[in-house]
Amino acid sequence: MSQDVIESKAVLEPFPYHKKLRDHLKSRKKTWQWFKDEKVKTQQIESFKKDLLKNTYRLDQDSHGKLYQMAQEICKDLNIDAQVTFYQENNSLQLNASISVIETEAHIVLSGNILQLLDDKQLKALLAHELSHYLFFKIEDGDYEVTQRIILALANDSRSEDSIIETARIFQLYLELFCDAGAFKSCREHYTVIQMLIKLNTGLAEVNAQSYLDQAKEIINQDDEATNQQTHPESYMRSIALDLKARNAQDYFEELNRLIEGKWDINSLDIFEQEKTRKLSRDFMQLILRPQWMNSSAVLNLAQQFFPDFNKTEELDTTELKERLKHTTPSTKSYLCYVLLDFARVDSTLEKLPLAHTLEIAELLNLVEDYERVVRKELKLTVRSFKDLKEEAMKDLSRVNENQDNSIYDNE
Known part of the structure; x- marks a missing residue:
């Protein structure tokens, strides 16, 4: 599948905050062009793959065909051309999943007993979330991947102002909501995505999505403070976002702005x-x-x-x-x-x-x-x-x- 096809039929839109930051950074033409032209070198790719193999067990298609079948279905749902490889992290009890993207390769690492804990629908929701990161990187000629690299590079510089760090934080939080929306797009059931989130956070084998959603709404009604998380919004906020998405709420973006960016706070300005x-x-x-x-x-x-x-x-x-x-x-x-x-x-x-x-x-x-x-x-x-x-x-x-x-x- 060509890049042109991906761009013309992108199934998800980045959040307004992503677009605003992209446009802001793109106006700094020299910086933007430098990061856009900066390519991952062959030796860096080889080093990454060597470290990956040292610290994981690669899951092949013969023994884990169901995973690869799910990945094919998700790629079709999201209209992406990712060449997916799965790995199980060694000696890790923490429930987690991560993705590394190299051109059209998507390397997904599972940690803990995810394969035993999640049922097939929930597992597909998790994989769709991870592959939505791939989608985010590829749409609009890779603009958002460049945006992320620039803002994270600036935020990791010890000389950067707090406003840069706050900007990177908000960018990452919205990215997780974008990927949750991708999981919902592929699974077509927001309850399934919520169940996946709860299981990964609690380790429980049985969870009730509606009960947790009621709990999340109770939290929101009692506490109007925005999230203070660094990279991932709290699960209750992600559940609220998924519920708003599923209901096609007219105030979807306004509500998420309130949850993620919050009130005017002199101590946390992007x-x-x-x-x-x-x-x-x-x-x-x-x-x-x-x-x-x-x-x-x-x-x-x-x-x-x-x-x-x-x-x-x-x-x-x-x-x-x-x-x-x-x-x-x-x-x-x-x-x-x-x-x-x-x-x-x-x-x-x-x-x-x-x-x-x-x-x-x-x-x-x-x-x-x-x-x-x-x-x-x-x-x-x-x-x-x-x-x-x-x-x-x-x-x-x-x-x-x-x-x-x-x-x-x-x-x-």
């Missing part, structure tokens, strides 16, 4: 969220500097410590900032509150005005409880003393605003 956070932080500071009296040298200098090229603009739209703050973590709210406090205290000549102004901003953005808590803590104020200070500050701000057009609500 490269895309990092850029969004920069923009939102600039908008936030534009809001802080909106009143003319707030534009003292000390205040402007602080803004330029955050952004050296910061310039005040009259254009102000807090819509996106307010929307993002509906889906944020306590750490992000804390970050914004401390930014407000920094601006409230940077210029003592402005007296209580900046405090009142930043309290108004906190009210506008539904951060007032968080901000008041930060102010009381950092200024070491009792509830009573804070109330008195707030009242005095608001009176001062009201007198200033009577004669100036400084309202932060003008654009609402």
Whole structure:
């Protein structure tokens, strides 16, 4: 089967995140071309195969014909041309399976007693998951294989920023969901794929997919945090994803975005969220500097410590900032509150005005409880003393605003 056929009849689409990262990396033309041209050398292939044979038992077609028959069926289901070879890892009790792809060769290594634990349908689901990795590497002229090599190479560099590591993590998590979707495509039963996942995670011989799916939904309803796994989402999230896929849910991508990428968290930004956070932080500071009296040298200098090229603009739209703050973590709210406090205290000549102004901003953005808590803590104020200070500050701000057009609500 030719590569052209594979591309024209690809049975699965990569996730939007995969496409977004592919496009981002592809825009770095020199880097992209270098990785695209970098080929696995003959000696590397020979070394890999030698190590593979040393640490495994190769399963031949005569003794394990059922495995190879399943592989042929899956290749047809996924429209791929993989030449599959199976191996059993030596001296391994851990239940696992992995695949290594070399051109059109797919080397699948089984670990533990998988062949005894899984029934035929579940085994096919596992093999389809692994062969979906092959599909992922081959579609669109191998773009996603190049994307994966680049982001993993960057993430494994000790000099890389945390945002690169987070980007690689999310890319890998979505890849596992892509391969689960491939398993469902081949098996046509999401319960079978869920049973396979549960068995590999628990080692149990008998499992109930619907019972676990109910458990997964209970977890999701009680805990809205995104996954913190590094390479594979938790089984309950994978089960939810499979259920959404099986039901052809309209909010499939939105729900998976919530499960994998989660809320706006200042402590775990990928490269895309990092850029969004920069923009939102600039908008936030534009809001802080909106009143003319707030534009003292000390205040402007602080803004330029955050952004050296910061310039005040009259254009102000807090819509996106307010929307993002509906889906944020306590750490992000804390970050914004401390930014407000920094601006409230940077210029003592402005007296209580900046405090009142930043309290108004906190009210506008539904951060007032968080901000008041930060102010009381950092200024070491009792509830009573804070109330008195707030009242005095608001009176001062009201007198200033009577004669100036400084309202932060003008654009609402």
